Amino acid sequence: MKHEMISPNEHYPFKLFSFTSRNPDRLISTHWHESAELLYCLKGNLEVRFPQVTYLLEPGDTLFINSNMIHSSRSPLPNEVFVMQFPLHFLQEMTQEQYNEHFLFNLIPLKQKDHRIQQMLDQIFDDYQKDTLAANLLVKSRTLALLALLVEEYRIPLASQKSIKSLKHLERLKQVNEYVQKNYHQPLKLEQVAEVFNYDPAYFSRFFKKYMGISFSEYVNTVRLEKAYYQLRDTDMTVLAIAMANGFFSVKSFYNVFKKNYNLSPQQYRKKYFH
Structure with a gap:
């Protein structure tokens, strides 16, 4: 398990990037990071494993990995994945200190996809690639709109005691x-x-x-x-x-x-x- 440090992009308070895996079965070993992470599968497949459950992302699927969640991944097929990584302090500031204190997000691959999220992520990805001042502003505004939708429809309550216990185990596992x-x-x-x-x-x-x-x-x-x-x-x-x-x-x-x-x-x- 690696503790991965996340550094935001130059123009954003979060990190955006896309990755492609051309080699089937490429492994990303077990790791965790304080930042939360949203994965959006554009092409191919990405398998993401948590200690208790494994998800297979197909084109159009999204997965939100909450702060300090242990996970690993592999690519059963060549793929392209868009990644948004949100520093914990950014999410807490945007949610009035409620994220990771009172709730987490529960966005997992579903047979019935939420086309609102797909549309928002497609727009963010397109604007991110343009890298102009106007596009950068749109990325920020669309990201806040995405977080608003997640808060409205994809949040689940957090049991604080469980969170404290989990962090204790993470420190020892680190x-x-x-x-x-x-x-x-x-x-x-x-x-x-x-x-x-x-x-x-x-x-x-x-x-x-x-x-x-x-x-x-x-x-x-x-x-x-x-x-x-x-x-x-x-x-x-x-x-x-x-x-x-x-x-x-x-x-x-x-x-x-x-x-x-x-x-x-x-x-x-x-x-x-x-x-």
């Missing part, structure tokens, strides 16, 4: 994550990490799976796999060298984890997408 990020290239046994953080191994295993949505060993492999992915893409290192550099300790274990996640061997994936 510490575990930092430890894994520093030591992913070493042997990392659950029992060893549990001892570092003064947990009983069985309790630590249940705690991690409950709040992260995946087992500890799966998470460690995800971190290793993400590091290996970039080396496979950006370097001429051999598959053996990449495996050794990222804690797999054998080509076979790297091969098995890679193929499980990407449906191709590392050699096949490199040849197909990176050459």
Whole structure:
């Protein structure tokens, strides 16, 4: 789990961008950020996984990821996704300090799409691409209109006690994550990490799976796999060298984890997408 810091665009009090994934099954490992995030799928598919539920976004689908929600994503098909990231302090200022104190947003993919939201996001995306003074002002005004619609029809009450408890777990998971990020290239046994953080191994295993949505060993492999992915893409290192550099300790274990996640061997994936 990475704690991702969000920096607004130059002309806005929030961050806008679009991304495309041309490689099927590209993984974005488990992470969280204080900022909230709205995803709008323009083309292809995007799978977003939370600890308790997974959503598959198709063209026209929207998903609002509330502040401090642990999530990961992958691209089953090549895609294009428009992203709006709202700093927590911006949302609180716009909602009279009520967002994340009294309510959250519940905007998820539905069979019956809300065409008002689609129309607003299409307009925001078009104006964002123009990048003129007038277009920038329209982006800001349309974004406020979008937030007004979300407040009116897509807010759900927040139990403050649950929020406080969740933040406590996030802080501990952040510490575990930092430890894994520093030591992913070493042997990392659950029992060893549990001892570092003064947990009983069985309790630590249940705690991690409950709040992260995946087992500890799966998470460690995800971190290793993400590091290996970039080396496979950006370097001429051999598959053996990449495996050794990222804690797999054998080509076979790297091969098995890679193929499980990407449906191709590392050699096949490199040849197909990176050459």
